[in-house]
Amino acid sequence: MILTLSHFHPLLVHLPIGILLLAFLLEIFSRKPQYHSLKPAISFSLLIATLSAMLSVLTGWLIPKEGVYDEQLVNLHFWFGISLTACLAVLSFLSRATNSRRRLYMPLFILTILLLFLTGHFGGSLTHGSDYLFPEKTEAVTLPDKIEEIQLFEQVIQPIFTQKCTSCHNPEKLKGELLLTTIEGMQKGGKSGALFNVHDPDQSLIIARIELPKTEKKHMPPKGKAQLTDDEISLLKWWIAEGGKVDQKVAEMTLTESVERILGGYLAKGKKGPTANLASVEAAKLRKIRKHGILLNPQDEEGILFEASLAYDSAITLQKLKALKQIRKHIIKLNLSFSNLNDGLAKEIESFPHIQKLELQQTRITADALSHLTGLKYLESLNLYGTALGDQALPFLAKMTALERVYLWQSHTTSEAVEAFAQAHPQLELSHQIDSDLFGEAQLKPPLFLEEKELFKDSLRVELKMNFKGVQIFYTLDGSPPDTGSARYTAPFYIRQTCEIKAIAQKAGWQTSELARQVYIRTKYEIADITLSAKPDEKYRADGPKTLTDFVKGSERFSDGGWLGYQGQHVTATLDLGEMQRISSVTVGALEDVGSYIFFPKEIAIALSKDGHSYQKIAIKNIPTASEPHPSTVSNFLLSFEETEARYLKVYIQSNLKNPAWHPAPGAPCWVFLDEVLVN
Numbered sequence: 001m002i003l004t005l006s007h008f009h010p011l012l013v014h015l016p017i018g019i020l021l022l023a024f025l026l027e028i029f030s031r032k033p034q035y036h037s038l039k040p041a042i043s044f045s046l047l048i049a050t051l052s053a054m055l056s057v058l059t060g061w062l063i064p065k066e067g068v069y070d071e072q073l074v075n076l077h078f079w080f081g082i083s084l085t086a087c088l089a090v091l092s093f094l095s096r097a098t099n100s101r102r103r104l105y106m107p108l109f110i111l112t113i114l115l116l117f118l119t120g121h122f123g124g125s126l127t128h129g130s131d132y133l134f135p136e137k138t139e140a141v142t143l144p145d146k147i148e149e150i151q152l153f154e155q156v157i158q159p160i161f162t163q164k165c166t167s168c169h170n171p172e173k174l175k176g177e178l179l180l181t182t183i184e185g186m187q188k189g190g191k192s193g194a195l196f197n198v199h200d201p202d203q204s205l206i207i208a209r210i211e212l213p214k215t216e217k218k219h220m221p222p223k224g225k226a227q228l229t230d231d232e233i234s235l236l237k238w239w240i241a242e243g244g245k246v247d248q249k250v251a252e253m254t255l256t257e258s259v260e261r262i263l264g265g266y267l268a269k270g271k272k273g274p275t276a277n278l279a280s281v282e283a284a285k286l287r288k289i290r291k292h293g294i295l296l297n298p299q300d301e302e303g304i305l306f307e308a309s310l311a312y313d314s315a316i317t318l319q320k321l322k323a324l325k326q327i328r329k330h331i332i333k334l335n336l337s338f339s340n341l342n343d344g345l346a347k348e349i350e351s352f353p354h355i356q357k358l359e360l361q362q363t364r365i366t367a368d369a370l371s372h373l374t375g376l377k378y379l380e381s382l383n384l385y386g387t388a389l390g391d392q393a394l395p396f397l398a399k400m401t402a403l404e405r406v407y408l409w410q411s412h413t414t415s416e417a418v419e420a421f422a423q424a425h426p427q428l429e430l431s432h433q434i435d436s437d438l439f440g441e442a443q444l445k446p447p448l449f450l451e452e453k454e455l456f457k458d459s460l461r462v463e464l465k466m467n468f469k470g471v472q473i474f475y476t477l478d479g480s481p482p483d484t485g486s487a488r489y490t491a492p493f494y495i496r497q498t499c500e501i502k503a504i505a506q507k508a509g510w511q512t513s514e515l516a517r518q519v520y521i522r523t524k525y526e527i528a529d530i531t532l533s534a535k536p537d538e539k540y541r542a543d544g545p546k547t548l549t550d551f552v553k554g555s556e557r558f559s560d561g562g563w564l565g566y567q568g569q570h571v572t573a574t575l576d577l578g579e580m581q582r583i584s585s586v587t588v589g590a591l592e593d594v595g596s597y598i599f600f601p602k603e604i605a606i607a608l609s610k611d612g613h614s615y616q617k618i619a620i621k622n623i624p625t626a627s628e629p630h631p632s633t634v635s636n637f638l639l640s641f642e643e644t645e646a647r648y649l650k651v652y653i654q655s656n657l658k659n660p661a662w663h664p665a666p667g668a669p670c671w672v673f674l675d676e677v678l679v680n
Helices: 002-006 014-029 033-038 040-062 071-094 100-128 152-164 183-188 205-210 230-241 257-270 283-290 318-330 343-351 391-398 415-424 544-549
Strands: 295-298 306-309 331-335 357-359 381-383 405-407 429-431 460-462 472-476 493-495 499-506 516-522 529-532 564-567 571-592 603-609 616-622 633-654 671-679
Touching (some): 014 040, 040 071, 071 100, 283 318, 318 331, 318 343, 415 429, 516 633, 529 544, 544 564, 571 603, 633 671
Parallel strands (some): 306 331, 405 429
Antiparallel strands (some): 472 499, 529 571, 603 616
């Protein structure tokens, strides 16, 4: 409980700061005749500032500090905070005084403001280091002309720690009892043990923490701070494997081809590069760009270079790319994979002159798109997996002079053409097919449902297909997960009632496929009347309430006019069947397009009634919130229950209301999109 309360300190500590500064401004302006009416608000503001300061002191005192923060800084921050709170209390009293004590009011106010800045300074030093506001100038590392002469630890490894790690592991903020500003501290490790395992670098604690998913609490560096690049991680692993020594030159180590390439890049960066004169991007500009759903990951400590991601965004527009162009010179990595990117949109990529890594896999581009990329002078890595390029794309790749790695698997390029291209460009690393030694057993694709029509009146023929010989398909009709003990698919079959079919594919020497799922719905009852608890958004109202009962399914495009859209709110649909019917299931159709802030409902509940007044809940379905980006998808959520006689139904749709924390726009109002509500 105490630790939980202490977590509120970073939130509460900002309240007295803002409120006290507001009170000071009110005091200054209220002395002018036109603002005299502001005076009564000053005493109230000071009272609230005092109470919030007391809560801040209490929660700050509860924070565990041993082995985490510098004791001297903690004491200075704490006692200045106590002094500030005491002055605030006296100031609040004097603001209501009318006698001679009032003479002390303004001098004490100025003293309190001074204490506020000192307390804030020491608090900021605890969190970010004492040089956060006034950073010490560090001399740039000058590398020698030859790779062999590089002092690896001093000139490469230590600067990585300084840029990415020491803000949390320094003498003033000793997170995890780990000190990374000295060689002794690195070699000693922290409370979780030694950092390095020279016998198996991948099992080193520091590597394990760096390679944890960013959502994990123990991931290093913490989410939101500049992360280590792939090249930096590779160098760190190599240095550990070579013994983790601090006094070796590269010439004394076993140099691999990949490390030589990375260090060669370091030497090139030592010279004046195209981004050398760029200044850091203003935070306000970054916030404005992120509002378009664009994820921006800093690539350096100074906030100059960024990776921009619109991956899995099915609604990329010229407007979004135009917004990103505001920092076009700062973008060195661009991820547009699994999106609606086409040749027309791809033309805009040529406006980003400093791109080094470009991910276009699983997009709609053709070879024509590559004609706009030949002017990217610094493009080193290009992923074109799963695109419809064809062999005509290869001449464009030949014109990309800086290119080092290209991924062409399933890009409609032929093996013969790629092999000839590879021989003509031996310096280029080409990936045209999966390396079985690298990936081990390949995973089968899930079975395909050939019947696209999801609604039927009496019966429906269901056919499953695999574009691969020797594959066995197992399926279930009740929504349960299939296995080898389930029904084996041998020929098309008929269904005569609403059901959720799940299927998997299996073959010896291959990994079992992911689950294929399809809901087919028998439209048994027509709805006589339907009312909604709230009107849909004006932009996404389709044909109003009857959209949910017209037996017409919406597509995977939210803008096709077939969906009812609700932003940041729940909705309830009340259905009248016209007469008593025996009901055993309800199906609700919904759309998810996370790039457009559209999520499946969080929960769907069904209540039945015979008279339209007294309702009884009979079924609830909880739907997990998406945890990562994915392509737009439509799903029919089936709620089955014991057959019950009723005339009226209420369908409660609970929205997520806000985007989850992982989303590029966390906390922004999200949408729920609905089409068919079918009763059987």
